[in-house]
Amino acid sequence: MVVTTTALDYDEHVHCTFASRYVRDPLPKFKMPEHSIPKEAAYQIINDELMLDGNPRLNLASFVTTWMEPECDKLIMASINKNYVDMDEYPVTTELQNRCVNMIAHLFNAPVGDDETAIGVGTVGSSEAIMLAGLAMKRKWQKKRQSEGKPYDKPNIVTGANVQVCWEKFARYFEVELKEVKLKEGYYVMDPVKAVEMVDENTICVAAILGSTLNGEFEDVKLLNELLTKKNKETGWDTPIHVDAASGGFIAPFLYPHLQWDFRLPLVKSINVSGHKYGLVYAGVGWVIWRSKEELPEELIFHINYLGSDQPTFTLNFSKGSSQIIAQYYQFIRLGLEGYKNIIQNCMANARALREEIEQTGRFNILSKEDGVPLVAFSLKDSSRYTVFDISEELRRFGWIVPAYTMPPDAEHVAVLRVVIREDFSRSLAERLAGDIEKVVMHLDAKPSRGTIKAAHMTAAVDGGARGGEGSEKRVKKSVEQTQREITTHWKRLVDGRRTGAC
Numbered sequence: 169m170v171v172t173t174t175a176l177d178y179d180e181h182v183h184c185t186f187a188s189r190y191v192r193d194p195l196p197k198f199k200m201p202e203h204s205i206p207k208e209a210a211y212q213i214i215n216d217e218l219m220l221d222g223n224p225r226l227n228l229a230s231f232v233t234t235w236m237e238p239e240c241d242k243l244i245m246a247s248i249n250k251n252y253v254d255m256d257e258y259p260v261t262t263e264l265q266n267r268c269v270n271m272i273a274h275l276f277n278a279p280v281g282d283d284e285t286a287i288g289v290g291t292v293g294s295s296e297a298i299m300l301a302g303l304a305m306k307r308k309w310q311k312k313r314q315s316e317g318k319p320y321d322k323p324n325i326v327t328g329a330n331v332q333v334c335w336e337k338f339a340r341y342f343e344v345e346l347k348e349v350k351l352k353e354g355y356y357v358m359d360p361v362k363a364v365e366m367v368d369e370n371t372i373c374v375a376a377i378l379g380s381t382l383n384g385e386f387e388d389v390k391l392l393n394e395l396l397t398k399k400n401k402e403t404g405w406d407t408p409i410h411v412d413a414a415s416g417g418f419i420a421p422f423l424y425p426h427l428q429w430d431f432r433l434p435l436v437k438s439i440n441v442s443g444h445k446y447g448l449v450y451a452g453v454g455w456v457i458w459r460s461k462e463e464l465p466e467e468l469i470f471h472i473n474y475l476g477s478d479q480p481t482f483t484l485n486f487s488k489g490s491s492q493i494i495a496q497y498y499q500f501i502r503l504g505l506e507g508y509k510n511i512i513q514n515c516m517a518n519a520r521a522l523r524e525e526i527e528q529t530g531r532f533n534i535l536s537k538e539d540g541v542p543l544v545a546f547s548l549k550d551s552s553r554y555t556v557f558d559i560s561e562e563l564r565r566f567g568w569i570v571p572a573y574t575m576p577p578d579a580e581h582v583a584v585l586r587v588v589i590r591e592d593f594s595r596s597l598a599e600r601l602a603g604d605i606e607k608v609v610m611h612l613d614a615k616p617s618r619g620t621i622k623a624a625h626m627t628a629a630v631d632g633g634a635r636g637g638e639g640s641e642k643r644v645k646k647s648v649e650q651t652q653r654e655i656t657t658h659w660k661r662l663v664d665g666r667r668t669g670a671c
């Protein structure tokens with residue numbers, strides 16, 4: 169990198185211009201540069217490169233909040249330099265976290281008194297929350313087995329095949345076998361009957377999802393609780409339930425207060441929820457709540473005192489920012505139950521409007537449900553000419569980021585598009601998206617199908633061969649290579665979609 173000016177020969181007229189005035193060579197990618205550059209240049213260079221990122225507001229792949237009120241942005245910036253773990257130095261921040269835990273526990277009907285402290289912790293997201301809840305379940309099960317003189321080296325967890333990747337991480341990182349109930353076409357969540365059949369004496373818990381990542385559907389936790397209670401009675405086991413309410417935890421209490429999925433069900437011992445999804449905070453906050461302190465083995469809690477007084481911690485990392493916790497508390501007191509209900513109802517209305525427009529095209533099957541997370545998941549009725557991956561790619565031309573992915577086993581042959589409706593996705597954006605989907609479909613209809621293109625290639629090649637013209641063999645080889653390339657590209661897209669499509 170060549171810097172054309174330094175802090176010493178500072179040129180008043182140049183310092184605020186584009187970074188190209190400073191940088192003549194490619195930017196360093198592997199080694200830290202030898203010299204400093206002016207702050208304006210560093211800002212401009214990075215800002216320019218970031219312009220090529222997608223627009224978060226148009227990223228319909230993500231459940232994660234992309235807009236907050238300016239007043240909350242101010243609070244976030246004001247606390248950006250506070251390390252959350254310094255509880256003794258920032259006692260108010262700790263207090264705000266505890267208030268959030270209490271409020272969420274009440275929202276989930278934990279059996280705690282009105283002014284009793286609930287058991288839970290703020291995390292970086294639902295993934296960390298799930299690791300902690302899973303660890304508590306595993307340790308509890310191990311201790312019980314140990315006290316009974318039984319083997320405790322083969323723990324397993326029962327889930328649906330639709331679980332988010334964090335469950336697979338938990339299983340692999342913490343050596344727990346993941347027993348997945350397979351899906352089938354038309355049924356994309358865990359079947360509670362099959363789940364309970366899979367439970368054995370080594371099952372540390374059954375994990376149910378309130379708001380499947382793939383189609384937003386709520387699993388039937390009440391039925392699971394009933395069936396598992398019966399099985400526990402028959403076998404003498406006491407297999408518990410964890411509810412992964414990453415998205416649904418901030419939807420069900422406001423929209424479906426009578427739906428029983430939470431601590432009202434006796435076997436539900438812990439629940440996670442993402443503050444950064446429908447908790448309406450920017451990325452970086454999640455929560456895990458336990459039914460009572462009996463569910464959280466004391467030996468998992470670390471006590472540190474070198475930052476001040478005794479501080480109990482149960483997290484996977486140590487330092488982290490405070491802003492998201494503060495932002496969560498802001499949303500709770502700013503919106504209240506009324507505000508959350510309004511926002512989620514509006515998201516549902518926009519999801520409904522989008523679903524109706526997509527249905528009206530006559531091209532798609534809708535895989536999401538009316539009740540559940542506000543999203544629209546849809547598959548093509550006819551994929552013979554083009555696929556949902558083609559639609560996803562074409563939509564990018566309009567600026568939309570709409571993921572396409574295949575369903576997990578045994579429904580891998582079903583490929584879907586999914587649009588997540590967040591607070592900042594307005595009705596007019598929904599209408600515009602529906603219009604753009606229609607345009608894309610018409611555009612793809614008008615294009616020759618892949619089969620036709622391939623046939624044309626082969627005909628050209630064979631024609632050339634029959635004419636025995638110059639280079640005919642070469643042309644056939646080229647055509648075959650091209651077809652192979654097309655297939656590889658298509659598969660790459662399929663695999664990429666599967667890997668990155670759902671978050």
Ligand SMILES: Cc1ncc(COP(=O)(O)O)c(C=O)c1O
Nearest residue numbers: 293294295332381412414442671
């Ligand atoms: C059901 C479910 N569980 C867990 C997660 C992971 O959540 P987080 O991104 O908060 O770690 C997600 C993310 O989409 C999810 O949908």
